[in-house]
Amino acid sequence: MRFIFSFLVFLITSSLLTGCLDEEFTSNPNDRLTFSADTVRFDTVFTTIGSSTTQFMIYNTHKRAINIESIELKNAGNSGFGINVDGMKGTRFEQVEISRKDSLYIFIEVKVNPTNQDEPVRTEDILELNYNGIRQQIILEAYGQDAIIWRGKVIGQDTVLSKTKPFLIYDSLHINPGCRLTLEAGTRLFMHDKARIRVEGGLTANGEIGNPVILRGNRTDKLFHNLAYDQMAGQWGGIEIGPESFENKLTHTNIRGTSFGLRIDSTNTDREKIRLESCILKNSKAELLKAVNARIEAANCEFSNAGGALIYLQGGNYRFTHCTIANLYPFGVISESALYLSNYMRDPKGNAVPLSLERAEFNNCIIWGKRSVEVNLDEYQKAGNDPVNFSHLFDHCLIKAKGEDDENFLNSIWDKNPEFKAVNEKEYLFDFRPDSVSPVRNAGNPAFANEFPLDLMNNLRTPDAVDLGAYQWIGE
Numbered sequence: 220m221r222f223i224f225s226f227l228v229f230l231i232t233s234s235l236l237t238g239c240l241d242e243e244f245t246s247n248p249n250d251r252l253t254f255s256a257d258t259v260r261f262d263t264v265f266t267t268i269g270s271s272t273t274q275f276m277i278y279n280t281h282k283r284a285i286n287i288e289s290i291e292l293k294n295a296g297n298s299g300f301g302i303n304v305d306g307m308k309g310t311r312f313e314q315v316e317i318s319r320k321d322s323l324y325i326f327i328e329v330k331v332n333p334t335n336q337d338e339p340v341r342t343e344d345i346l347e348l349n350y351n352g353i354r355q356q357i358i359l360e361a362y363g364q365d366a367i368i369w370r371g372k373v374i375g376q377d378t379v380l381s382k383t384k385p386f387l388i389y390d391s392l393h394i395n396p397g398c399r400l401t402l403e404a405g406t407r408l409f410m411h412d413k414a415r416i417r418v419e420g421g422l423t424a425n426g427e428i429g430n431p432v433i434l435r436g437n438r439t440d441k442l443f444h445n446l447a448y449d450q451m452a453g454q455w456g457g458i459e460i461g462p463e464s465f466e467n468k469l470t471h472t473n474i475r476g477t478s479f480g481l482r483i484d485s486t487n488t489d490r491e492k493i494r495l496e497s498c499i500l501k502n503s504k505a506e507l508l509k510a511v512n513a514r515i516e517a518a519n520c521e522f523s524n525a526g527g528a529l530i531y532l533q534g535g536n537y538r539f540t541h542c543t544i545a546n547l548y549p550f551g552v553i554s555e556s557a558l559y560l561s562n563y564m565r566d567p568k569g570n571a572v573p574l575s576l577e578r579a580e581f582n583n584c585i586i587w588g589k590r591s592v593e594v595n596l597d598e599y600q601k602a603g604n605d606p607v608n609f610s611h612l613f614d615h616c617l618i619k620a621k622g623e624d625d626e627n628f629l630n631s632i633w634d635k636n637p638e639f640k641a642v643n644e645k646e647y648l649f650d651f652r653p654d655s656v657s658p659v660r661n662a663g664n665p666a667f668a669n670e671f672p673l674d675l676m677n678n679l680r681t682p683d684a685v686d687l688g689a690y691q692w693i694g695e
Contacts, residue, residue, distance in 0.1 A: 242318065245283035248351045252285065252317070253278045259346075261329055261361035262439040262447070263339055265387055265409075269330035270361065271440045272303075276324055277348070279317040287315040287350045290325075292359075298344035300329045300359050331363030337383045339364040366409065374398050374420070380406045382430075387411070387437055394420040396463060404430040404471070409437035413478075415456030418464045426471030428497070428677045434458070436476040450647050452526065452550055453478050453504040460493060460513075462486045467493040477503045480525065483510035485564075488536040488577060495520050497675050497689075506531040506555075511564060512574050517542055519675045521651055521689050524548045528555040528595075529588075533564045534574025539581045540667050541674070543651050543688035545637075546588035549644045556595040557588040557619070562609040563599035571599055575608040583663040584616045585637050585688040593619035615664040617687050632658055637688070652690040659687035 255276040264270045279285050292300055295310035303326035304312045317323050325346070334340040339362035346357040364385065371390040376398055380386065382405030389411045394400050399421035402408070406424070408416075416422075416434075426432040436454025441447045448454060454476035460467060460483045472495075474481065480503040483492055492513040500507050503525040512534040522529040522544045529544050546557040562576040586593050598609045617632040624631050638657040641650035653659050663685030672680050674691040686692050 242284050244286050244316075245281060246351050248353045250281045250283070250285065250351065251353065252287075252348065252350070252355060253280060254355075254357055256357070258358040258360060259327055262441070263362050263364045264329055264331050264439070265366045265385075265437070266331045266333045266363045268366075268387070270328050271438070272326050272328045273440065274324055274326050275357070276322050277317065278322045279319060282319050284316055284318045284321075285350055287317065287348055289313050289347075289349045290315055291347050291349075293345040293347055295344075298329075298342055298359070299331045299361075299363075300327060300344040302327050302346065327359060329359070329361045331361065334363050334365050336365065374400050377401075379403060382406050385409055388414050388416075390414055392416045394418045394422060394464075396420050399423060401425065402432045402472075404432065407433045407435075409435060410455035411437050412454070413456055416458045417461065418459065418467065419461040421464060422458075422460075422467045422469070424469040424472040426469075426473075426497075428471060430471075431499075432469070432472040434472070434474045446647050449476060450502065451476060452502045452524075452548075457482060457503070460484060465490040465492060468496075469493070469498050470496045471498065473499045475499070475502045477507075479503065479505045480507040480509065482506075483508075483513045483515070485511040486513050488512065488514040490514065491516060499523075499675075501525075503527070510535060510537070513537075518671050519673075519689050521545075521675065522557075523649060523651060526551055526553060528559040529557045531555070531559045532576070532579060533561050534576050535579075536577040537579045539584055541582070541663075541671050541687075541689055542584045543690065544584060544586045544593075545639070545649075545651050546590075546593070547642060547644065547649060548589075549647060553589060556590055557593040558586050559595045559597065560609075560611055561597040561599065562607045563597075573599055573601055573607040576610055577608055579611040580614070581612070581616050582614045582667045583685065583687050584613075585659055586616060587619045587637050590619070592621075615662065615667070615687065617659055617662070630664070632662060632687075651688070653686055653688065653692045655692065655695070657686075657692065660692050661685065663687050 291311040344359045348355045366385045366387040368387045372392050374394040379401045381403045385407040387409050396419045402424040404427040424432040438448035457477040457479040458481045462484045495517040497519040499521045501523040506527040507525040507529045509531040514536040518540045520542045560579050563571045563573050601607050614629045621634050635658050638654045640652040640654050665682040668680040668685040675689040678691040678693050
């Protein structure tokens with residue numbers, strides 16, 4: 220028994236000695252730590268709001284442990300940066316050990332004080348590590364942006380917003396009946412999670428080429444290194460146009476990252492509900508544009524990437540010219556064809572309610588997506604001698620479906636890949652301009668180009684070179 224006890228003591232002692240040897244520290248200045256990044260950059264941070272937390276890693280690739288004598292923010296208290304090491308917040312940490320072949324997480328956040336300037340202001344700090352007689356530094360960088368913050372804002376009179384500072388919208392933005400909100404070129408609305416815009420009066424957006432009006436989510440950081448939250452759907456609610464709102468107009472306006480896109484309540488077709496010119500609507504969790512019995516005109520617009528239909532129309536009067544309608548939504552299953560047309564809707568009990576589709580016209584358009592058929596014509600057949608109007612016309616369009624031309628489809632390109640300039644789902648890259656080999660090149664009707672001689676990017680369409688969609692090919 221004494222022998223067994225002595226042997227166990229020997230094993231335990233040997234193990235402890237081995238462990239101590241394993242944790243022997245190096246003092247060699249050539250045994251340097253490595254970092255996951257030399258510079259940690261934050262995207263634009265709204266002043267007084269603060270950033271989300273980002274991280275970087277410190278690696279010890281050597282055979283011995285390293286004792287970091289200090290980890291310190293050099294401009295602590297002034298830059299707005301803060302760090303978290305081993306679960307502790309602070310600006311200076313001492314005697315931090317990293318075992319051999321091990322790593323350490325450093326979590327960083329930043330809160331920038333108001334700058335009293337319209338443009339973003341750069342702020343930086345240096346994170347310095349001291350060990351083994353050497354110093355290593357990581358640069359921390361952020362841009363602070365002052366914003367006008369609205370919470371549950373109600374527009375009770377005609378109001379004009381300019382591009383001086385962005386607007387940060389919480390809860391909702393409500394435009395009362397009889398009041399119009401005008402967004403001048405360059406105006407930016409950053410919408411918080413679930414915030415929405417409800418239009419009972421009127422909405423006008425006067426964006427310009429190179430200076431668009433932007434409506435997007437307020438997260439400016441990234442989910443992954445190659446995926447910014449600004450590229451994702453579901454970052455805010457969307458825009459609702461009420462039944463008594465008419466003559467809305469959006470020009471060079473970019474609406475992205477919504478949960479339900481642009482939703483237009485049931486109304487009538489006597490007056491124009493909304494006109495969209497040279498707009499981009501993209502990245503919605505549900506439908507991107509949904510309208511019930513409304514009158515809509517759209518030209519030179521890109522409608523792209525949604526979990527539901529890109530354009531969902533029930534009854535009404537619609538005209539889309541030189542539009543690119545492309546659904547390659549990368550964040551889940553797509554529940555509906557890119558374009559859905561019907562002449563009825565369902566009441567709360569599930570009964571069909573007829574709605575006359577007076578006109579659904581698509582001219583020089585591209586309708587494409589992942590599904591085998593990207594146009595869903597859902598016609599309600601009413602019994603008796605009073606049929607429900609279901610008028611639709613596709614003139615010079617590329618359509619994702621196997622079909623043949625007839626009185627409703629003129630000069631169509633059926634089921635042929637439009638060969639967009641760049642599609643890379645893994646990198647979340649979508650460029651819906653036509654490539655040089657695209658079949659949409661020179662396939663358009665010049666009559667519609669005469670109406671809209673400039674494309675979404677202000678490139679000229681000439682009678683002998685009219686491409687389908689919102690973008691004209693202009694060479695590499």
